[in-house]
Amino acid sequence: MGFELIIYDCDGTLIDTETLYGEVSLAACHALGLMEWTLDHYVDQIVGIPWSDGVKIIEAAHGRPLPADFETKIEEAVALRLENEVRALPGVREAVGAIAGLRCVASSTSLAPLRRNLGIAGLVDLFDPHIFSASQVARGKPHPDVFLFASDQMGAAPRNCLVIEDSVPGVLAARAAGMTVIGFTGVSHDKQRSAARLSEAGAVQVIDDFRLWPDVVAGLGVPALA
Template identity: 85%
Template sequence: MPDLIIYDCDGTLIDTETLYGEVSLAACHALGLTDWSIDHYVDSIVGIPWSDGVKIIEAAHGRALPADFEQKIEDEVALRLETELRALPGVREALGAIGGRRCVASSTSLDPLRRNLAITGLIDLFDPHIFSASQVARGKPHPDVFLHAASEMGAQPQDCLVIEDSVPGVRAARAAGMRVVGFTGVSHDKPRSAARLAEAGALAVIDDFGQWPGLVAGLKA
């Protein structure tokens, strides 16, 4: 059993990725990036801080984005989150079965991160051990947020296990010297996502939280 399990949030505990993907991709198409598909969005944007994602969109656009580009996306997503955001099936049951020490380490800024965990009814499982890339110098795929979480929790990186749905997240965990499991529960193309996560360094890939307690129990500390 690992000393500490570190959970990514978006796309792992809750399905914000689908909402952000739909809204952001529509905004990109409106800019004229009509050749962008959901795969393009996932490969380029998912798993990194949104501020870095905006820079990628701007580079693809070839000129400055409209001043209200980010705010329009955030406003539309916020409206949908209040009514559509849900925890992934089986999260609470799996975490209860595993027990032990846990925390969240996410690319999402701290206030929205806490809001989303509260909306989905999961915040009590982690509070106050909720950490964000906005608290460190560099976001994923750099290891900073995972190392920050481990330090705050008094854990050694080699004794931590991370669960992540994105390639940048898996790479960040590996760069931090941590073991990492990939998660494809919200992916629209699970075989492709699983292959990419494994290639990035995930020691295993699951697509359902029903598989999580057994996998954790089988790992040596």
């Protein structure tokens, strides 16, 4: 089977911002008194969905309105760390650049920070201008909207799209869009658990090292660059 478009998730797939966001956000949850929240719980509940939806989940767990500056403090704490800590995952630039054909990014992150983070990581030139965000559609992951929007913008039929995703909501969204999904566990602290969850959600294969990506894609019928 060949694919005419490869769609890349960003956070936790191309770059490791999810660890950073997780550490900062989990500390903020603990400050609210949600001491029972662990990193696994945070990953299961929040990772892969739009941050606005994640805030609603945190507020529901808190049982009352969040402090007015809750989101601002998290964004400020994250911003202080981004410049020094955001890096492309090992092998990403080489692997993405080695594969022929159309490619784009489709992420839950809002468009401005998405482009900023890709720029800091030195990857924006690989995808620009084909960088799409859930902020451009009505519903975020696990709904299929951002993937359908990306495929439409790129002129590719959903059935001919291959997606790589690190989160369950992302895999569910891609499957709901009628696309084939590969799971990625490269930034997971519990790769075995993450791989099982991604497979259960519909990933046809799971990898934990981006340097394996060109061989996986070649096995699915997409040629490498000469």
